[in-house]
Amino acid sequence: MTPTFPKAVLFDLDGTLLDSAPDMLATVNAMRATRGVAAMMLDELRPHVSKGSRAMIAAAFPRFDETQRDAHVPEFLDIYARELGKHAVAFPGVDALLDVLDRADVRWGIVTNKPEGLAESALLASGWTHRSGVLVGGDSLPERKPHPLPLLHAAQMIGVDPRDCVYVGDDFRDIEAARAAGMRSVIALWGYRLPGDEPMEWGGDVLVDQAADLLDPARWP
Template sequence: MNVDTIDAVFFDLDGTLIDSAPDLAGAANDLRASLGLPAMPLERFRPMVGSGARGMIGVAFDVGPQDARFSELREEFLHRYEQRMTRETRVFASVLPLLDALERQGRRWGVVTNKAARFTDPLVRSLGLHERAATVIAGDTTPHSKPHPAPLLEAARRVGLAPARCMYVGDDVRDVQAGQAAGMVTVVAAWGYLGIGEPIGTWGADHIVQTPDELLNLLAMA
């Protein structure tokens, strides 16, 4: 797919628009400390931020959803994350000029994330993005979350555009899958967390950009 008629750009939140790894890792380490365990380095957590609580619990305790301990650890982790989620989280400095440029160009932009609204809404507000975003779709805004296309289709509906006139930018293979299923141009933000699965070149995205400036150059081709 090409970018000739892109009128709106939707972004994943964690790892694409914002660097939330320090607070997510901090919550996991807070939980480890409460159990008498030493802190783990941020670098261990960072690649798995895109997997949310499941990823953080997996790194911190080597526990998956099938484990009997998972549910309790997840709830305690989420509680601790909610208490500190705005402490160190920031919009990527290189992303701010991108948002400014989109607005100057008259292109609307928004957020589509799998993070639940109880975290998404206060976090987006704390970062000053809520007044600028054309729409914010959380993980529980629609009955399905990514990789299902429903959240992206809802974002397009809210801005009054056909999905083909929208671009989705994310740092996880589920972002590409959701964007493709919704009929949007898909872009991998290679500055993001990216996970530890298959290389991003195998995800099947329409484009891969290393920096926000590259995304602007891509849009300038339209």
């Protein structure tokens, strides 16, 4: 049989479609500057981006305890809202991949743990707002990844059975959520990972080195 693309594809956002680490770097460096702390380098922050704002605050301010990290989340989000889209770019091959999916009439959308308002701004800056069939943010529903609810809700919104969806993400929580939702999964190895992460152990259906690999329908699970 000739390989075909999935009926529907759901993507994580940061670390999968969008290289948002430069926006995040500008955010934490603004926070550090107000405290007289030298700027971080991108390579220092990049592995933490998919783990969320608290993880990035912890990387930027290692002496903060959990309570302090939580207390600084509003400041982080406020600065990030101003920096969003100024530095971030799509990962190499992503725009071509989305074009191919559109031409193949594949329904696609985004499920992220980023707050929905910020995710909407990121889509607008990237020119994907009217192309994405659905957007589910981390605060859109009572649960967020790794819970399956956001993926199941997204599939329902685009009118596709979860078994006909493939979820693409760069974090273990993405693969956990896909498995719990009954979806096949693709591990995006081009994304953000901590040194101790072992994607081979996550249980994804396919591991892919770069987005351009997914231009070939045979590479999809």
